[in-house]
Amino acid sequence: MIVTELNVYPLKSGGGTTLREAEITPRGIRHDRELMLVTPDGRHLSQREIPRLALLRPVYDGWKLRVEPVDPAVVATPLVHDVRRDGEARDITLFRAPSRGVDQGDAAADWFSAVLGTACRLVCFPDDHVRPLDPRYATGEVGYADTLPLLVTSPESLAELNTRLPEPVPMNRFRPNIVVSGWDGPFGEDRARRLRIGEVEVDLVRSCGRCMIVNVDQATGVRGREPLRALAGFRNVERRILFGRTGVPRTLGGVRVGDPVVVLDR
DSSP: EEEEEEEEEEESSSOOEEEEEEEEEEEEEETOOOEEEEOOTTOOOOOTTTTGGGGGEEEEEEEEEEEEEEOOTTTOOOOOEHHHHHHHHOOOEEEEEEEEEEEEEEEEEEHHHHHHTSOEEEEOOOOTTTOHHHHHHTBBOOSSSSSSSSSEOOHHHHHHTTSSSSOOOOOGOOOEEEEEOOOOTTTGGGOOSSEEEEEEEEEEEEEOOGGGGGGGOTOOOOOOOOTTTHTTTTOOEEEEEEEEEEEEEEOOOOETTTOEEEEEEE
């Protein structure tokens, strides 16, 4: 078993950035979901409301953000923005729960509002803010990710799903952080509780319940009816449609594409 993909999503619900190597921090891959768009009154935005967020291609090093829009219907120069990480934070909500974000100013807000055609503002996760994990699942912290800091999927599971679809979908529909290949069959990740990935250990604590975002074509920003409908036909468990496993780092360090993966606990 080996790592075949590493992905980071610095802008929540924006396009992913493929990596050859990544640093695993307490909040997952460094800079994952560290930035987010919110409505003017502070409610978080995602591809659920704005599928065209998939067409934003962010690159972020922790200080400078560059976002290129690849929507053919939008003519705009890329955004290049120096991220304010330590400014005064404002109240925002994420899935109706209170959170905090450092507002990135009018220029960034105007750029995103014009490109997406809806009023919004860009916020950054404050350095001194802690968003604790739901204690029902794990202890630790997370940035602006939905519930847990890491999502692990497998090509074997995707291959099984694609046999049930009229047209196959790529792995980017599921927006994983780490893709591990070499399982002994589809959905082998469901049975794993702890992995050693390169030099780090990851606890897989919960299967990932999927929403309509998986129906958004990440190359076009258009939402269809699949693969969620097909997935619901054979992966609906207690009213949650499952694909992939979410987890938390047990130890920290670096991971690379090609690293060996070992199941430590099932």
